[in-house]
Amino acid sequence: MVTLAKEVSVEVIPSIINLTIQEFHELAGKYRDAFTLYKTDYFAERSKYQEFTSNIIAVANNLHTCIESTEKYKQQIRLSMEGEQNAVATMTTSLSSGRRTAVSQQQLIENMDALNTKWSNAASVAVKYLQEEVITDIAPSLSELFSKKWLTGSAALETICMTISDYYHDHKHLRPVTRSALLMDLQFRVVSEYLKAIETKRLTFTTYEERSTAGKRMKADVTRLDNMYAEFASSEDMADQLPLLTSIIATAGDVISLKDKSLLSLEATSFARKFPNCPAELLAAILATRDDVGRSDARSLADEVLQHVQFHPKDQIFDQLFALRQQESSEWLPNIGMANVFKSDFISRLKRDA
Numbered sequence: 001m002v003t004l005a006k007e008v009s010v011e012v013i014p015s016i017i018n019l020t021i022q023e024f025h026e027l028a029g030k031y032r033d034a035f036t037l038y039k040t041d042y043f044a045e046r047s048k049y050q051e052f053t054s055n056i057i058a059v060a061n062n063l064h065t066c067i068e069s070t071e072k073y074k075q076q077i078r079l080s081m082e083g084e085q086n087a088v089a090t091m092t093t094s095l096s097s098g099r100r101t102a103v104s105q106q107q108l109i110e111n112m113d114a115l116n117t118k119w120s121n122a123a124s125v126a127v128k129y130l131q132e133e134v135i136t137d138i139a140p141s142l143s144e145l146f147s148k149k150w151l152t153g154s155a156a157l158e159t160i161c162m163t164i165s166d167y168y169h170d171h172k173h174l175r176p177v178t179r180s181a182l183l184m185d186l187q188f189r190v191v192s193e194y195l196k197a198i199e200t201k202r203l204t205f206t207t208y209e210e211r212s213t214a215g216k217r218m219k220a221d222v223t224r225l226d227n228m229y230a231e232f233a234s235s236e237d238m239a240d241q242l243p244l245l246t247s248i249i250a251t252a253g254d255v256i257s258l259k260d261k262s263l264l265s266l267e268a269t270s271f272a273r274k275f276p277n278c279p280a281e282l283l284a285a286i287l288a289t290r291d292d293v294g295r296s297d298a299r300s301l302a303d304e305v306l307q308h309v310q311f312h313p314k315d316q317i318f319d320q321l322f323a324l325r326q327q328e329s330s331e332w333l334p335n336i337g338m339a340n341v342f343k344s345d346f347i348s349r350l351k352r353d354a
Helices: 002-008 010-044 052-084 105-142 156-171 176-199 208-232 247-257 261-274 280-288 295-308 316-324 343-353
Strands: 091-094 100-103
Touching: 010 052, 010 105, 052 105, 052 156, 052 176, 105 156, 105 176, 156 176, 156 208, 176 208, 176 247, 176 280, 176 316, 208 247, 247 261, 247 280, 261 280, 261 295, 280 295
Parallel strands: none
Antiparallel strands: 091 100
């Protein structure tokens, strides 16, 4: 398009670019509205739309392509305009009102960045719908984690893993950056459910035997989750894109199942060193599940050990986990386009995947 504009006049290039950006902005909004309406209809009557998952995967991949194409186009425009108009500080473009206004190269680049943000946000919504579909199916099993039923042998975690793995047969067709964001969201959701269950006192213990059983179950659950995510990460395009959060479940299990109370302070300190950004109320809740620790003592010990590690290096991914642990299912948002640990390198990862 820019090449064609050059044949007419270099001065019309900014006008053509602006018009293109405006059209794509409108298209991005309409596209998001269309698949949002589709999602609403699907959740109202799921049996009616058998291809929902594959269609939304196609939408997410299309948006991924739009982000890549916009980024590449921006680079082409920058090089083209620098080559053709390096002596021109500003250029003019006609608006629909007939008024003429100066448009700098930087303004055009910013407009394209805004378009990419719009694509990214739409991709975020598409992934949220895929996540919502999975969460809807595993919600009953999530509510069983770290409960009396779970303690006595519930297959909740196995059902969750089998459901996520089953959906992965479709999700593996997502572009790598999108797929990793979805899988990380699901991991956040499952791991956070254990923390939520602990803080809401879904399960408390009256004997050491119960605590010991819970500790073993928590470690077994971690092994199952880690194996599942190791399988997801085994493909070359997913290397180093799926950090594990599950260690906090096993470490909490160590605190809960410790037999000798005289060593509890050391065990709590070990927990705090591994997760120095853990909120005091969460560590206190973990301690308070024990039959031999009162709520007041639990909070005092939590405050004390966390005070000693306040300057330890903190893993930002657990900051996000701790922030999300109290949110309801409907409030959970995927990582693409969101203000989180993945946001800063979203575009760079897209370039790397290209």
